[in-house]
Amino acid sequence: MRTPSELTQLFREQGLKVTPQREAVFRALGGSVDHPTAESVHAAVTAEMPNVSLRTVYQVLNDLAGMGEIHALELGTGAARFDPNVDTHHHLVCTVCGKVRDVYVDPVAVPVSALGFTVDSAEVVFRGRCDDCAPVLH
Amino acid sequence: MRTPSELTQLFREQGLKVTPQREAVFRALGGSVDHPTAESVHAAVTAEMPNVSLRTVYQVLNDLAGMGEIHALELGTGAARFDPNVDTHHHLVCTVCGKVRDVYVDPVAVPVSALGFTVDSAEVVFRGRCDDCAPVLH
DNA sequence: ACTCTACCGACAATGATTGTTGATTGACAA
DNA sequence: TTGTCAATCAACAATCATTGTCGGTAGAGT
Ligand SMILES: [Mn+2]
Ligand SMILES: [Mn+2]
Ligand SMILES: [Zn+2]
Ligand SMILES: [Zn+2]
Numbered sequence: 470m471r472t473p474s475e476l477t478q479l480f481r482e483q484g485l486k487v488t489p490q491r492e493a494v495f496r497a498l499g500g501s502v503d504h505p506t507a508e509s510v511h512a513a514v515t516a517e518m519p520n521v522s523l524r525t526v527y528q529v530l531n532d533l534a535g536m537g538e539i540h541a542l543e544l545g546t547g548a549a550r551f552d553p554n555v556d557t558h559h560h561l562v563c564t565v566c567g568k569v570r571d572v573y574v575d576p577v578a579v580p581v582s583a584l585g586f587t588v589d590s591a592e593v594v595f596r597g598r599c600d601d602c603a604p605v606l607h
Numbered sequence: 608m609r610t611p612s613e614l615t616q617l618f619r620e621q622g623l624k625v626t627p628q629r630e631a632v633f634r635a636l637g638g639s640v641d642h643p644t645a646e647s648v649h650a651a652v653t654a655e656m657p658n659v660s661l662r663t664v665y666q667v668l669n670d671l672a673g674m675g676e677i678h679a680l681e682l683g684t685g686a687a688r689f690d691p692n693v694d695t696h697h698h699l700v701c702t703v704c705g706k707v708r709d710v711y712v713d714p715v716a717v718p719v720s721a722l723g724f725t726v727d728s729a730e731v732v733f734r735g736r737c738d739d740c741a742p743v744l745h
Numbered sequence: 746a747c748t749c750t751a752c753c754g755a756c757a758a759t760g761a762t763t764g765t766t767g768a769t770t771g772a773c774a775a
Numbered sequence: 776t777t778g779t780c781a782a783t784c785a786a787c788a789a790t791c792a793t794t795g796t797c798g799g800t801a802g803a804g805t
Contacts, residue, residue, distance in 0.1 A: 486772050486781060507762085522784060527762070543683030548761060561724050570724065577731060578713050585738040586699050586708065593715060593731050600723040624750060624803050645792085663752060665793070686792060 470498060470538045470553035479536065490514070490521050494529040498539060504550040504560075504569040544569065544594060559593040565602035608636060608676045608691035617674065628652070628659050632667040636677060642688040642698075642707040682707065682732060697731040703740035 471479065473495040477487045485491075497505075497513040505513070511526045530551055533539045542550040542560070546567050554571060561570040577591045598604075609617065611633040615625045623629075635651040636643075643651070649664045668689055671677045680688040680698070684705050692709060699708040715729045736742075 481773095484781095488772070488782065490783070520784075524763085524785095525783060528782090531763095543681070545681030545683075561726070563724075564727070575716050577715065579733070586701075586733075587735045587741050588699070588733045589702070589735040591731060591733050593729060595717070595724075595726045595729050597725045597727040603725050619804090622750095626751060626803070628752070658753075660753060662754095662794085666751090669794095 470533070470555065473499060476533075476538065479538075483536075485532070489518065490525050491529050493518050493521065494526060494533075498533070498551065498553045501553065502571075504542060504552050506548040506550055508548065510551065542569070559595070561595045561597065561599070563599040563602055564596050565598055568599050568601075570599070608671070608693065611637060614671075614676065617676075621674075623670070627656065628663050629667050631656050631659065632664060632671075636671070636689065636691045639691065640709075642680060642690050644686040644688055646686065648689065680707070697733070699733045699735065699737070701737040701740055702734050703736055706737050706739075708737070 470476070473492060476495050477492070480487050480491065493514045494510060497510050501510075501513075503509075507523065507527055507530055510530065511521070511523045514521050514526060530539070530541070534541050534551070537555065538553075540552045540555055542552055544550060544560070544562055546562065550569055558571050558573050561572050562568075572595065574593055577593060579588050579591065608614070611630060614633050615630070618625050618629065631652045632648060635648050639648075639651075641647075645661065645665050645668055648668065649659070649661045652659050652664060668677070668679070672679050672689070675693065676691075678690045678693055680690055682688060682698070682700055684700065688707055696709050696711050699710050701707075710733065712731060715731060717726050717729065
């Protein structure tokens with residue numbers, strides 16, 4: 470995701486207004502490394518600016534995803550997670566606490582043998598337990 | 608997934624009754640290669656045996672998944688897909704028509720560098736377009 | 746033949762997300 | 776500076792997949 474000021478410019482170019490609510494979402498996402506849900510983003514935003522509706526947060530997140538500035542991750546953990554890191558990378562998902570971490574794996578071999586299919590993207594999800602949740606080995 | 612008759616035995620061992628409804632789900636799954644949704648399984652079952660409720664189909668699918676006989680795939684396409692193939696493999700998902708195909712890729716390099724995380728499983732999802740949905744190149 | 750699980754129909758409830766509406770505000774172009 | 780229209784608000788309703796519940800019935804296994 471670009472910087473808040475670059476996003477400001479981008480939104481203006483698209484004919485979209487730069488409102489305080491949108492700027493607050495920009496900042497909340499920018500300073501996040503934990504793949505927040507819409508609810509988390511909303512919590513972060515309302516901490517600084519109450520009365521911002523969850524509906525509006527969803528709108529902004531969808532706008533940003535539509536512009537390719539963030540990615541929406543469907544990890545099968547209930548709510549979607551939003552990722553401001555759009556560089557090629559993959560994820561470690563803790564099946565206990567739900568935390569999501571970035572991981573950079575060697576490029577996945579695209580199945581050339583998969584005739585009859587044009588691959589656009591590949592995503593790898595590793596599931597397991599983070600250190601906080603790993604069973605204690607006495 | 609094992610054969611219907613093996614599943615019959617397994618269910619009996621678990622103290623579960625082998626009802627016609629359960630057998631119908633066994634058969635519907637066994638003869639499927641397209642990763643059906645619960646709704647699809649229900650449709651296949653009611654074709655032979657009307658009055659089987661969707662609720663019951665969900666029950667049987669969850670039972671089978673609990674026993675590790677099938678896998679529930681959360682591919683971010685709305686409904687869960689159920690997979691009777693529990694051998695290690697991965698998936699091609701058509702972003703146009705939603706079809707899901709199996710693909711066997713070289714073992715994904717587990718990120719040894721991911722210190723502080725114990726990996727239990729890795730799943731790879733390739734998204735793209737199947738031949739039926741690929742744009743026609745004149 | 747008896748018992749108790751499984752199933753039925755018929756709904757209600759869940760949780761994440763989106764739709765809607767009518768009123769108000771405020772960003773930005775003129 | 777001002778006028779306009781997009782954006783937002785609160786407050787709900789609706790969606791979709793899935794699960795819960797319940798009273799009544801059927802039938803699988805002993
Ligand atoms: Mn990430
Ligand atoms: Mn499969
Ligand atoms: Zn954890
Ligand atoms: Zn297709």
